[in-house]
Amino acid sequence: MSRKKSTPAPDEGPRPDLTRVLEAKAKTLDENRPEALAKRAATGHQTIRQNITQLIDPDSFQEYGQLAEPAYQKLTGPADGLVMGTGMVSGARVGFMGYDYTVHAGTQSIINHAKADRFLHLVESLRLPLVLWADGGGWRPYENNINSRDYEETFAMMAQLSGLVPTVGVVSGRCFAGNANLAGLCDTLIATRKAALGMGGPPLVEAALGITLTPEELGPAEMHEACGAVDVLVDDEREAIDCVRRYLSFFLGPGRSSDEAPDTAALRRLVPENPRRAYDVRKVIEGIADLDSVLELRPRFARAAVTALAKVQGVPVGVLANQPMHQAGAIDSPTSDKLARFIQLCDAHDIPMLYLCDTPGLMVGPEVEATALVRHSSRILNAAVNATTPFMTVILRKAYGLGQYMMGALPLKPALLVGWPTAEFGAMGFEGAVKITHKAELEAIPDKKARLERERELADGLRAHNTALGLAGRYELDDVIDPADTREVVIRFLGSLPPVPPRTGRKRTIDNW
Amino acid sequence: MSREIQSPVTGTVWKIEVAVGGQADAGDDLIIVESMKMEIPVVTDSECVVKEIRCSEGDAVTEGQVLLVVDP
Numbered sequence: 001m002s003r004k005k006s007t008p009a010p011d012e013g014p015r016p017d018l019t020r021v022l023e024a025k026a027k028t029l030d031e032n033r034p035e036a037l038a039k040r041a042a043t044g045h046q047t048i049r050q051n052i053t054q055l056i057d058p059d060s061f062q063e064y065g066q067l068a069e070p071a072y073q074k075l076t077g078p079a080d081g082l083v084m085g086t087g088m089v090s091g092a093r094v095g096f097m098g099y100d101y102t103v104h105a106g107t108q109s110i111i112n113h114a115k116a117d118r119f120l121h122l123v124e125s126l127r128l129p130l131v132l133w134a135d136g137g138g139w140r141p142y143e144n145n146i147n148s149r150d151y152e153e154t155f156a157m158m159a160q161l162s163g164l165v166p167t168v169g170v171v172s173g174r175c176f177a178g179n180a181n182l183a184g185l186c187d188t189l190i191a192t193r194k195a196a197l198g199m200g201g202p203p204l205v206e207a208a209l210g211i212t213l214t215p216e217e218l219g220p221a222e223m224h225e226a227c228g229a230v231d232v233l234v235d236d237e238r239e240a241i242d243c244v245r246r247y248l249s250f251f252l253g254p255g256r257s258s259d260e261a262p263d264t265a266a267l268r269r270l271v272p273e274n275p276r277r278a279y280d281v282r283k284v285i286e287g288i289a290d291l292d293s294v295l296e297l298r299p300r301f302a303r304a305a306v307t308a309l310a311k312v313q314g315v316p317v318g319v320l321a322n323q324p325m326h327q328a329g330a331i332d333s334p335t336s337d338k339l340a341r342f343i344q345l346c347d348a349h350d351i352p353m354l355y356l357c358d359t360p361g362l363m364v365g366p367e368v369e370a371t372a373l374v375r376h377s378s379r380i381l382n383a384a385v386n387a388t389t390p391f392m393t394v395i396l397r398k399a400y401g402l403g404q405y406m407m408g409a410l411p412l413k414p415a416l417l418v419g420w421p422t423a424e425f426g427a428m429g430f431e432g433a434v435k436i437t438h439k440a441e442l443e444a445i446p447d448k449k450a451r452l453e454r455e456r457e458l459a460d461g462l463r464a465h466n467t468a469l470g471l472a473g474r475y476e477l478d479d480v481i482d483p484a485d486t487r488e489v490v491i492r493f494l495g496s497l498p499p500v501p502p503r504t505g506r507k508r509t510i511d512n513w
Numbered sequence: 514m515s516r517e518i519q520s521p522v523t524g525t526v527w528k529i530e531v532a533v534g535g536q537a538d539a540g541d542d543l544i545i546v547e548s549m550k551m552e553i554p555v556v557t558d559s560e561c562v563v564k565e566i567r568c569s570e571g572d573a574v575t576e577g578q579v580l581l582v583v584d585p
Contacts, residue, residue: 274552276550277552277554278551279554324551325521325522325553326522327522327548328548328550328551360549360550429550431550
């Protein structure tokens with residue numbers, strides 16, 4: 001039996017079969033698409049592949065469907081306008097899916113829906129945190145001519161990821177219809193100042209309402225920041241990528257941040273002695289969290305409360321705080337929605353929470369009642385009571401009425417409930433209470449100024465009985481602390497928590513509003 | 514370069530703590546606006562001299578309204 005001896009072939013470069021593949025792949029890359037690159041640069045944008053290069057760790061991106069082409073044969077389109085794959089971000093695994101605006105304006109097509117469906121199933125089964133770059137014009141109208149069964153699961157699959165894996169969306173240009181729908185299904189949405197976002201784009205608006213608008217007039221990013229649709233507004237794509245990286249770091253457990261301590265001594269002077277004087281609660285958060293670790297979500301929406309992801313000694317924490325600078329920290333409908341969704345976000349992903357309470361209670365008046373405050377405010381309790389992730393509460397100052405109940409008071413079973421020396425409890429504000437209990441006495445004082453003085457005197461008397469020390473004496477607080485020690489107290493609270501049990505399934509979904 | 518300092522909230526001007534020509538240090542209260550029974554301090558982030566005051570105590574003001582102009 002003779003056996004042919006195999007000899008290594010001299011390196012003559014790739015054979016034609018491989019060459020065809022390599023050429024087809026190369027055609028999809030930016031360097032071989034100078035016109036598309038120039039067009040994107042002309043509007044001051046990066047391409048989707050540039051975004052991927054900046055976000056995903058080098059050599060870690062495994063692309064799926066790079067060679068896909070539009071089903072409509074008259075069109076060409078690299079990867080059919082959707083670049084997706086698995087990769088690493090700062091050493092942690094993610095799924096990335098981004099529409100390519102240089103391919104038919106990032107529109108959604110028969111083939112790229114098939115790609116998205118496949119990828120979202122993969123994200124689900126591998127439990128990959130998902131980054132979605134959503135820019136695009138919705139359905140690609142050219143493909144209406146194709147005879148095929150119209151079946152895509154993309155939107156349903158995206159909704160199904162809620163609470164199962166962290167999802168973060170980015171909008172850096174025009175994003176309408178189906179693309180906007182995907183953006184809206186993300187837990188958290190980042191937009192650049194150039195972004196224009198909306199469910200119905202300009203052609204639909206013109207057809208339905210007869211109004212001609214540019215995308216930027218119809219759905220400017222700053223409007224979306226103010227109305228709460230966008231969680232974080234950034235200057236450009238580079239900032240958006242940094243923000244995605246920071247955001248993801250909160251969902252990877254402890255040990256992934258520098259844990260430089262802030263100036264905690266400043267906390268002693270932050271809450272003014274005058275109970276009627278406002279202060280910026282963001283400074284309190286900065287005095288507790290690791291330096292530069294705070295990522296505020298929805299900062300310009302429902303400003304009577306601050307919701308922020310932060311780290312304390314490298315451990316992710318969700319911070320919920322009343323903001324006395326806006327409507328005294330009174331909770332209205334948008335504020336309720338903001339707090340409730342944030343609780344769900346933290347709870348779904350096992351991020352312990354820190355409540356900072358200084359609120360006169362729920363907002364009052366016919367205007368706010370007309371916003372269905374009865375229902376909206378209930379969302380906070382529903383979210384908080386049905387959360388299983390531990391939290392602690394610091395009463396900074398006012399803890400009145402239902403407001404304090406909603407801000408992590410005893411009935412919600414905080415793991416730790418402490419007060420600053422300025423803490424004060426009441427079923428309602430002391431000024432309001434004395435107006436009722438001393439109605440006759442106050443009404444008998446004819447001079448308005450003298451009446452106001454007596455009212456304040458009575459209120460201060462009531463306040464003195466409900467100070468932090470009085471509350472601790474009745475054991476309504478676990479401790480009264482030196483404000484400068486707050487960070488240490490939070491560190492001890494985090495240290496007291498059991499490890500997060502491994503989960504395979506979903507704990508809860510996260511409300512998209 | 515002078516700076517316009519705006520009201521952070523809608524409310525009533527409660528107290529004006531400075532006078533035209535007066536000097537203020539970083540963090541000083543310039544004006545106190547009352548809103549929702551709270552006193553909201555309007556502060557300066559850096560040392561300045563008050564150039565112009567565009568409101569009076571008791572005035573109703575809206576968020577973003579210019580209350581005073583300072584130098585620099």
